[in-house]
Amino acid sequence: MAKVKPLEPEQLSCKCDPSLFPFKTTDELPPLEEIVGQERALRSLDFGLGLTDHGYNIYVLGEGGTGKVSTVKTTLVRKAKDEPVPDDWCYVYNFSDPDRPKAINLPPGKGCVLHNDMRELVETLKRDIPKVFESKDYERHRDEILDGQQERTKALFHRLEQRAQEKDFVVKKSVSGLSVMPAKEGKAMPQEEVDKLPRDKKVAIEAELKMLQDRLSDVIREARNIEKETKERIHDLDRQVVQYVVNPLMNELFEKYREFKEVVDYLKEVKEDVLENIEDFRPKEEITLPIGGLKLPRMEPTFERYQVNLIVNNRDTKGAPVVVENNPTYYNLFGHTEHRVQFGVATTDFTMIKGGSVHRANGGYLVVNALDILRNIFVYDALKRMIKTKEVGIEDVWEQYRLVSTTTLKPGPIPVNIKVVIIGEPFIYYLLYNLDSEYRKLFKVKADFDNTMPSEKENMMRYAQFVAARVKERGLLPFDATGVARIVEYGSRLASDKEKLSARFGAVENLILEASYWTGVEGRKTVRAEDVDRARGEMIYRTSKIEDKLREYIKEDTIMVDTEGSVVGQVNGIAVLDLGDYAFGKPSRITARTFMGDTGVVNIEREAKLGGRIHNKAHLILSSFLGERFGQSFPLTLSASVCFEQLYEGVEGDSATCTELYALLSSLSGVSINQGIAITGSMNQRGEVQPVGGVNEKIEGFFEVCKAKGLTGSQGVIIPRRNVKNLMLKNELIEAVREGKFFIYPIEMVDEGLEILTGMPVGERGLDGKFPEGTVNYLVEKRLLELARSFKEFGRPRAGKKAVKKEEDNNNQKD
Secondary structure, X not given: OXXXXXXXXXXXXXXXXXXXXOOOEHHHOOOOOOOOOOHHHHHHHHHHHHOOOOOEOEEEEOOOOOOHHHHHHHHHHHHHOOOOOOOEEEEEOOOOOOOOOEEEEEOOOHHHHHHHHHHHHHHHHHHHHHHHHOOHHHHHHHHHHHHHHHHHHHHHHHHHHHHHHHOOEEEEEEOOEEEEEEEEOOEEOOHHHHHOOOHHHHHHHHHHHHHHHHHHHHHHHHHHHHHHHHHHHHHHHHHHHHHHHHHHHHHHHHHHOOOOHHHHHHHXXXXXXXXXXXXXXXXXXXXXXXXOOOEEOOOOOOOHHHOEEEEEOOOOOOOOOEEEOOOOOHHHHHOEEOOEEEOOEEEOOHHHEEOOHHHHHOOOEEEEEHHHHHHOOOHHHHHXXXXXXXXXXXXXXXXXXXXXXXXXXXXXXXXXXXXXEEEEOHHHHHHHHHHOHHHHHHEOEEEEOOOEEXXXXXXXXXXXXXXXXXXXXXXXXXXXXXXXXXXXXXXXXXXXXXXXXXXXXXXXXHHHXXXXXXXXXXXXXXXXXXXXXXXXXXXXXXXXHHHHHHHHHHHOOOOOOOOOOEEEOEEEEEEEEEOOOOEEEEEEEEEEEEEOOOOEEEEHHXXXXXXXXXXXXXXXXXXXXXXXXXXXXXXXXXXXXXXXXXXXXXXXXXXXXXXXXXXXXXXXHOOEEEOOEEEOOEEOOOOEEEOOOOHHHHHHHHHHHHXXXXXXXXXXXXXXXXXXXXXXXOHHHHHHHHOOOEEEEEEOEHHHHHHHHHOOOOOOOOOOOOOOOOOHHHHHHHHHHHHHHHHHHHHHHXXXXXXXXXXXXXXXXXX
């Protein structure tokens, strides 16, 4: 087996050459306007936006900081500016059913014109109609009608009185009204005098009285008909004179909106309502109370029913609307009806209907966050219902949950044509896709944002343009070529790949901002490489308190991790602790103990229920590897335990598989392991070392511990060779490698790592099927064979005693 050589310093990182950038500072560069590294997502967006079917709405998913929101906004605005501006929408009073206001659409800008026209109409009517009633012509015609009524009524009662006088009767007014009474010498006779009359005369008087009373009833009826006729004539007169004011105004509106049938129909209803409610436009007089002479204010009528409630005004809109709703509550999205509280009573009308984001986005695009629409009650179901029915209504969603039902408005629904774009995390996308069948029908386009892109010269220049754009947008200090080169290197570190750059531009932008700040603190005008390095260092320092505390505990030997010497059955593994805002490598002592028994390899973390499923799977792979290598000629009969010492939280992942194997083989062989070398890497059943995540953090974590306890020149880390491309280590560590103080060993097979740790050849089976003496495998197999024989010898006497006892029991049964 060839000896593994440690990596050269040049292999530990990918340096960006500042000479690749043909500029002195980023002020010379045009800002980046295109979207970088998201070809797949952009093609998906273009497809979803180009297809008008209502089921092809879009879900945009990807890691945070990859520019999902800004990319969606830019793409939508670019596409929407060339599309037609949608109609205005307004609600008007429904004269036939006041609880159901009507929705009317008009071309862009026309809704505002109609709103102003109706307001001016009401003001004009309120000003001009009272003037008509105050004119002399109107008063003359009205007086003629009233005088005619009075004359006709007077003539009726005069004829009745004459006839009554001819019969010796008189018509007298009383509290109960008009009545006919017997008379004597032109005066009404008292009842006592009538009672003293002879019987035959009394009978004659009663007959005449009945006839005259019937005639009085006819006269009163006829007078009332004259009064009714007079009111009708006055009403007709009022309508006639008011039409002199209303007709020119309404005809002008009819002509102006003749192309819009719904508006013309509405105006006709308005005209008829004005003519039917002329009294509302008459001047009102103050009411004087009979006691104290107090005057009550005039009760002004309301003309709100003639107003136009403009809920969508696209007068100033250019292209199709793009609405990003950052707080998608039900009312913010779908609108609501406000209420006015007077004297403890809540009232409302159609003028208090308020539209939502859906109304403003009608004819365009609506962007919402996935988590927000799921977190706000009623929103997700209402959004799907809106897409399916292609209409939106304004409802009181809490009405169904009230104990007492209340009267409320039911505005007519508005047809919608909206492309909905949801932005969210991948897990929400797959959750909805697998659990909601309606979701699959309504959101058929998946725009998946990548978090990396190839580290090509073209993309490096785009990084430089991105820096220039942020500098210009935020008013930052310009970057020189060395500063931009450091930003590019940081992009590779975020991607954990020498051949890729990160597309998480949110994190990159943070570094740009902080580097500019520290440059200003130093009093310089241009951001250089050392300023970016300082910004990264300060960023780490602010968030690395827990890492520093753990390193301090290791230095104090509170957490026991050896970085020099050799120990049997003990090896240093490295885990990654990700706190969310910061991730770092944490060395851990892993030990193994082997002894006689037949329980096999016991994972203490698994038994204590601290091990995750992937970690438990890796442990089974380790047992399988041992069986394949050493259990071909005799059964493996051993008991062994593997433990992560001083670990009090759960363990997950398979990156410690090689480490656990080395601890077991060291315990079985009795060969000590160099404590100055830590290991990370998973393995398969063939003994091939597989790549792991967080390799940079793991290497730097162990390096910091070694530096704290003292570098000896023999320390290092063993990593999978397939992880070499992921190395983007910090400059301090690279310098330590260059000076021979620290080493990084890449391995492909587990045996290579074992030779580095033990300094002894591992050994391969010869043609005789045995391992060479003086190798680790030889010692392991020898020890396993001893354990198997000892276990067999230990178990034989016990088996003999059991056989003798069984024979005695059988003999007793026969007796």
